[in-house]
Amino acid sequence: YLIALRTGKMSAFWSFFIRTVYLKCTNSENELPKSAYMKKPIVIVGAGPAGSTAAYYLANRDVLIVDKKSFPRHKPCGGGLLNSRDWGLYFGNFSAIQPNLHTHPVFGMTMYWDTKPVFAREGHLFDHVRRVEFDDLLLQAALKKSNVSFRQFSVSSVTLRGNEVIVSNGKDEIAASCVIGCDGWNSQVARCLGNPSLKKNQFGSCMEHDIACDPTSRAHVFFCFRQELGYAWVFPASTGCYVGLGFVGNYVKPLRTYLDDFLDYCIGQGIVPKSASIRNTFGAPDPIFIPQTYSHDNALLAGDAMGLVKQISGEGIFFAMLSGKIAGETLSAKVDIATEYRRRINASVKEVTLLRNIPPKPIALSLLRGLFFLMRKGPFRVSVQNAFMNSFCRRRHLPVGSKYQPF
Numbered sequence: 001y002l003i004a005l006r007t008g009k010m011s012a013f014w015s016f017f018i019r020t021v022y023l024k025c026t027n028s029e030n031e032l033p034k035s036a037y038m039k040k041p042i043v044i045v046g047a048g049p050a051g052s053t054a055a056y057y058l059a060n061r062d063v064l065i066v067d068k069k070s071f072p073r074h075k076p077c078g079g080g081l082l083n084s085r086d087w088g089l090y091f092g093n094f095s096a097i098q099p100n101l102h103t104h105p106v107f108g109m110t111m112y113w114d115t116k117p118v119f120a121r122e123g124h125l126f127d128h129v130r131r132v133e134f135d136d137l138l139l140q141a142a143l144k145k146s147n148v149s150f151r152q153f154s155v156s157s158v159t160l161r162g163n164e165v166i167v168s169n170g171k172d173e174i175a176a177s178c179v180i181g182c183d184g185w186n187s188q189v190a191r192c193l194g195n196p197s198l199k200k201n202q203f204g205s206c207m208e209h210d211i212a213c214d215p216t217s218r219a220h221v222f223f224c225f226r227q228e229l230g231y232a233w234v235f236p237a238s239t240g241c242y243v244g245l246g247f248v249g250n251y252v253k254p255l256r257t258y259l260d261d262f263l264d265y266c267i268g269q270g271i272v273p274k275s276a277s278i279r280n281t282f283g284a285p286d287p288i289f290i291p292q293t294y295s296h297d298n299a300l301l302a303g304d305a306m307g308l309v310k311q312i313s314g315e316g317i318f319f320a321m322l323s324g325k326i327a328g329e330t331l332s333a334k335v336d337i338a339t340e341y342r343r344r345i346n347a348s349v350k351e352v353t354l355l356r357n358i359p360p361k362p363i364a365l366s367l368l369r370g371l372f373f374l375m376r377k378g379p380f381r382v383s384v385q386n387a388f389m390n391s392f393c394r395r396r397h398l399p400v401g402s403k404y405q406p407f
């Protein structure tokens with residue numbers, strides 16, 4: 001402890017402490033023989049894209065997915081699937097649902113600094129999906145497997161006890177051999193691994209209007225709208241568009257005030273048609289930091305529960321599915337789960353992480369202002385714009401046969 005304190009490596013110390021002392025101590029009682037615990041199901045908490053994908057990839061084990069909601073259910077989300085033409089190359093379950101999935105293609109995107117247009121790019125950029133349909137199709141694809149079942153169950157605590165994990169809703173308990181925490185930003189499974197609740201600058205606060213209007217096909221992204229840290233968006237949808245925003249840290253007014261101001265601005269500029277009417281308004285946090293502990297001998301985290309969201313864009317659906325797939329495959333193989341999961345997920349952790357800490361707001365805004373200045377003026381502006389678009393849209397490692405066209 002003293003060495004870590006003196007060398008400034010406290011985060012490494014706590015990670016080591018939780019893994020080697022805390023979790024081992026809390027697990028020392030009630031050890032079950034290996035054969036007994038293998039018979040218990042693997043419980044996946046959360047049936048979003050991470051949970052359903054983990055279940056889809058879990059072979060040779062009984063799997064129980066639990067979710068506090070019944071499906072189909074809505075999830076507050078822009079619904080943008082970046083590079084979705086490549087997703088079939090990554091995910092078998094995506095290919096399986098594609099024939100029944102309604103997507104709305106988005107052609108062209110305009111980038112703004114606050115309300116000033118900076119640059120635009122054309123061509124197919126992403127597809128929009130309605131999460132109520134997308135998540136339900138993914139869950140149904142997982143439930144087609146004979147080893148997977150679903151139960152509506154609101155988890156209030158998760159306890160690691162010897163070789164088993166007890167998942168409870170306060171009334172009933174489910175004993176599992178292993179648990180995968182896919183329960184979103186406020187994950188009970190993350191808590192049971194000793195991770196603290198997220199702090200204010202470790203998640204984006206997001207709010208979104210689902211707008212009924214004539215379908216549009218162009219996306220608009222307003223970085224640092226009203227000089228707040230984050231961005232506001234207009235994403236086209238087959239049913240109209242989604243108008244939303246997400247800010248990190250301390251913003252000045254209530255989020256709803258910014259959102260209504262943003263919608264008025266977009267209508268005033270003709271970005272959103274005047275005939276627009278608000279169908280629904282949703283709010284939800286979007287985590288942007290990876291917790292200290294996300295893999296343990298019988299508990300793994302995936303998706304938002306693991307904070308696996310790309311900091312620059314807020315993109316989380318792809319990484320939820322990727323981490324779910326890796327968690328499922330890791331648990332299906334006879335390997336040291338904790339080490340193997342960390343090894344395989346490491347590339348995605350690096351891909352989503354731009355900064356380990358968000359600097360104070362004035363510094364962060366100045367850095368972003370400088371970047372947008374370079375994209376507006378000067379001899380290298382097109383190269384900087386292209387680099388920015390690639391870091392926004394591109395995967396670090398493209399699959400064989402990728403259709404991604406670099407900017």
Ligand SMILES: Cc1cc2nc3c(=O)[nH]c(=O)nc-3n(C[C@H](O)[C@H](O)[C@H](O)COP(=O)(O)OP(=O)(O)OC[C@H]3O[C@@H](n4cnc5c(N)ncnc54)[C@H](O)[C@@H]3O)c2cc1C
Nearest residue numbers: 046048049050068077078079080155184206303304316317
């Ligand atoms: C406003 C907004 C817009 C976004 N837009 C985009 C976008 O355009 N593109 C993109 O890629 N990403 C976007 N994201 C991020 C994306 O929505 C998430 O990263 C993604 O949904 C993560 O999937 P998941 O499966 O990890 O978690 P979720 O989809 O959140 O699923 C978690 C599941 O766990 C269940 N659950 C939670 N707690 C419990 C409990 N205690 N017991 C039982 N069940 C529980 C929930 O009911 C839920 O079904 C956006 C996020 C927000 C907030």
